[in-house]
Amino acid sequence: MSEPQYPDQHLAIDDLLSGLRAAGEPSRLRLLALLARSELTVKDATAILGQSQPRISRHLKLLAEAGLVRRYPEGSWVFYRLSEDAAGDLARDLVARLLAADPVLTADASRFDALRRAKAEEAAAYFAAKARDWDKERSLHIAEADVEAAMLRALGDRPFQSFLDLGTGTGRLLELFADRYTTALGVDASHDMLTVARAKLSELGLTRAQVRHGDIYALNVPAGSFDVVAVHQVLHFLDDPARALAEAARVLRPGGRLIIVDFAPHDLEFLREAHAHRRLGFSREQMARWLEGLDLDVELVTDLSPAGADGSKLTVTLWLARDPRIITDLPLVDLTREVA
Numbered sequence: 001m002s003e004p005q006y007p008d009q010h011l012a013i014d015d016l017l018s019g020l021r022a023a024g025e026p027s028r029l030r031l032l033a034l035l036a037r038s039e040l041t042v043k044d045a046t047a048i049l050g051q052s053q054p055r056i057s058r059h060l061k062l063l064a065e066a067g068l069v070r071r072y073p074e075g076s077w078v079f080y081r082l083s084e085d086a087a088g089d090l091a092r093d094l095v096a097r098l099l100a101a102d103p104v105l106t107a108d109a110s111r112f113d114a115l116r117r118a119k120a121e122e123a124a125a126y127f128a129a130k131a132r133d134w135d136k137e138r139s140l141h142i143a144e145a146d147v148e149a150a151m152l153r154a155l156g157d158r159p160f161q162s163f164l165d166l167g168t169g170t171g172r173l174l175e176l177f178a179d180r181y182t183t184a185l186g187v188d189a190s191h192d193m194l195t196v197a198r199a200k201l202s203e204l205g206l207t208r209a210q211v212r213h214g215d216i217y218a219l220n221v222p223a224g225s226f227d228v229v230a231v232h233q234v235l236h237f238l239d240d241p242a243r244a245l246a247e248a249a250r251v252l253r254p255g256g257r258l259i260i261v262d263f264a265p266h267d268l269e270f271l272r273e274a275h276a277h278r279r280l281g282f283s284r285e286q287m288a289r290w291l292e293g294l295d296l297d298v299e300l301v302t303d304l305s306p307a308g309a310d311g312s313k314l315t316v317t318l319w320l321a322r323d324p325r326i327i328t329d330l331p332l333v334d335l336t337r338e339v340a
Helices: 011-024 027-037 042-049 051-065 086-096 101-136 144-157 172-176 189-203 241-250 269-274 283-295
Strands: 067-072 077-082 160-166 181-188 209-213 226-232 252-263 296-302 316-322
Touching: 011 027, 011 051, 027 042, 027 051, 027 067, 027 077, 027 086, 027 101, 042 051, 042 077, 042 101, 042 172, 051 067, 051 077, 077 086, 144 172, 144 226, 144 252, 144 296, 144 316, 160 172, 160 241, 172 181, 172 189, 172 283, 181 189, 181 226, 189 209, 226 241, 241 252, 241 283, 283 296, 283 316
Parallel strands: 160 181, 160 226, 181 209, 226 252
Antiparallel strands: 067 077, 252 316, 296 316
């Protein structure tokens, strides 16, 4: 006799009870509340909950065994996030019923925000120190000319109206696509990077492009504003790449395209400490899950492998996705206007 098949949104009795038992403990419920906000490492959770690493590892192990969370090893780190199936939905339902003003959860949220700020400041300090030679440093990984050529081919020769470069750095992409767009905006969290970018744009006379200080997780522009959004060698620095991609998708116009360039999975651990990398690359499967979850159609995936096999350089992957909504006659967006 074959086992019964259950709809994705439902759980068998044993699975439901397993999930409830796993969640029915104060520390594990606190962990679920945090994971509903963002994925975490054991180190992150240890700092927030103030418990020992073995104890946090044990709690996360029980939650994973019950299917409420999933673990994603990446080099010497393991990231935990809520499952994307019915068990994960159960966890989200439980968290949604918690009192937001509960003092324990409020304290956890405060420590979570402080940890995220500290990581952002660490990355900002790194960028500030590297601002003037950032373009040169990128070339150490793979020939930037090859990456740029692949990006130009992926987007084709047809011009487009509006372009957004997330994590614009020194503004190189604003220069690269200058003959394709009518207006462009580069956003970056580093004031030092923006100083360099502004100087370059002025030198090149690119008055149709501007740069702005901003948060990649909360862009201060209207939804549906851009025909093309680029995220070039940025995601591996972020604590929550999926959240940044969701924000990029939000500002795409119907029919708009999202182009992503980042490293394929690798095991160069020194990049975490020496270069502030949070992620050791992204697999095709992981990126496909994120993009499809945002209702974007993946149109192109291509690997740009380095010459030779000495392991000193990294493979770069390019993804091109499109918003499948039908293009309508939308008014042009004033890129200088910020959302109140």
